[in-house]
Structure formats: structure tokens, C-alpha cells
Amino acid sequence: MSEAVFKNPESLLEVQTHYCPGCTHGVIHRMVAEVVDELGVKERTIGIAPVGCAVLAYNYFNLDFHEASHGRAPAVATGIKRARPDLMVFAYQGDGDLASIGAAEIVHCANRGEKVTVVFVNNAIYGMTGGQMAPTTLPGQVATTCPTGRDTDLAGFPIRIAEMLSTLKTPAFIARASVHKPMHAVHAKQMLREAFTYQKEDRCFSLVEILSTCPTNWGIPPAESTEWLEKNMIPYYPLGVFKRPDGEDRAPGPIGPARRRQHAE
Secondary structure (H helix, E strand, O other): OOOOOOOOOOOEOOOOOOOOOOOOHHHHHHHHHHHHHHHOOHHHEEEEEOOOHHHHHHHOEOOEEEEOOOOOHHHHHHHHHHHOOOOEEEEEEEHHHHHHHOHHHHHHHHHHOOOOEEEEEEOOOOOOOOOOOOOOOOEOOOEOOEOOOEOHHHHOOOOOHHHHHHOOOOOEEEEEEEOOOHHHHHHHHHHHHHHHHHHHOOOOEEEEEEEOOOHHHHOOOHHHHHHHHHHHHHHHOOOEEEEOOOOOOOOOOOOOHHHHHHHHO
16 A cells, blocks of 8 residues: 655645746745644634735635735734734745835834744845845845946945844844755754744744745856855855744854754753
């Protein structure tokens, strides 16, 4: 008798993707769905997607979803969670959305300690609208609005959201992961599970920033984009857990919290 060794998460629909080849939104979608299933909270989970590449996230998740205006997902999440604190509420946002027009929203949501979870996908560029420079675009990185590369004298330096939010006094879980390689994806899921668990336990605000590729707007093939991310993004956006609600803040590391726990043991 054959035995199934792989199946689609119940919280994810089996539909054809609209994402570009090499885009890792689909990988992140699956990890979020797996975590929701494993925690047994599918029937009381609501996702929020604002404007951006993931604006159609509701086409992929087998969960209740709410649309939000550009950058306003944290505000919508706050309203839903305060009205129905029994629900699991997560916002799924890109860097052009969260770190730009939604910067004030995410800072004050975290500072208030709203007990919601934010999945923050950082590909260092505006994806849906044509590859413009984003607040996270790296120094010297080429974009449609800076064809000679980001000039920090004119545009300033990229914003490190995880580091910025981790300085707030309010208890929170703040981490950064990547999904450009399988082992990194494993650690990303561990961080997502920890983030959702804190909400399930009604403990704190949580945000997991996930570094992602955008081959189409970077103008390089998918295979090369993973190498570009590792060489260019990770040095500027180091991976790891930056803040935990119990005060056990940890410095970022090359892999993530699991590796550091093993070393500590």
C-alpha cells in the first residue's frame, strides 16, 4: 500500500500562480499556510493583503482575507484584532508597501504592542509597479527610477525595518530570515512559527522580515538572483532574531536562531 509523503497544506489552495519565475512569494505563502495548519488555527485566522505583488494573496490562501489600502495593513489588522481578539490576524506586506507609505503604520502598530503578526517580504525594490527604487533598495543598486544606482547622498540609506522596530521598548518578537536556499527556508519557517505562536498565546506583536528575490525587476535570471541576494542583501540585512518578548534579544547571525541555540547547548 502506498503512503502519502507530501500533501498541500489545508490553508493553501491548489491554483496556478501569477508570480514571476523565480519569485519566492509562493514559498513564503506555503510556509505561512503550513504554520497555520500546524498550530490548528485555520478556522480563526484572517490574513490582510495591501497593495503590492501580494495583493492577490487571497487567491492562494484557503483562509478569510481582507484587502487594505496601500501601507494600511497594520491599521486594518489592529481594528480586526481589537474587535475580535479571539482571531489570529496576520498582515502580508512587501517592502515598497510597509517601509514606504506604510512606515508610520508599522511603527505605531509595533509601539502599541498590537497582538498581530506581520510577514514582511523584502526584495529591495518595488515589484508590482515596475521596479522603482524602494526604501530598501541597496546603495548603488539599479532601479527604474535610479538607472545609475541608488545615490545615498540624494536618497539616503536603505531602511532596516527589523533593527528599527527592535529598538522600541514595547515587548515584541522581531526577526529576519531568507528563503533563497532550502536551509534558510527551514529557519524562516521556524521564525514564522514562533511569531504566530506568540500571537496564539496572546503575548505580543510579532514581525518576521523575509528576504526575497525579484529576478524580473532586478534584471537577472532566477538562479543568479539567489546568489545576488546572498552576496549583496544579507551583508546589509543580516539574518537572525533581533528581539523577543522575554527580553532574550539576540544579535543577528548568518543562519538564524536555531543554529545559535545549538551552539549554546
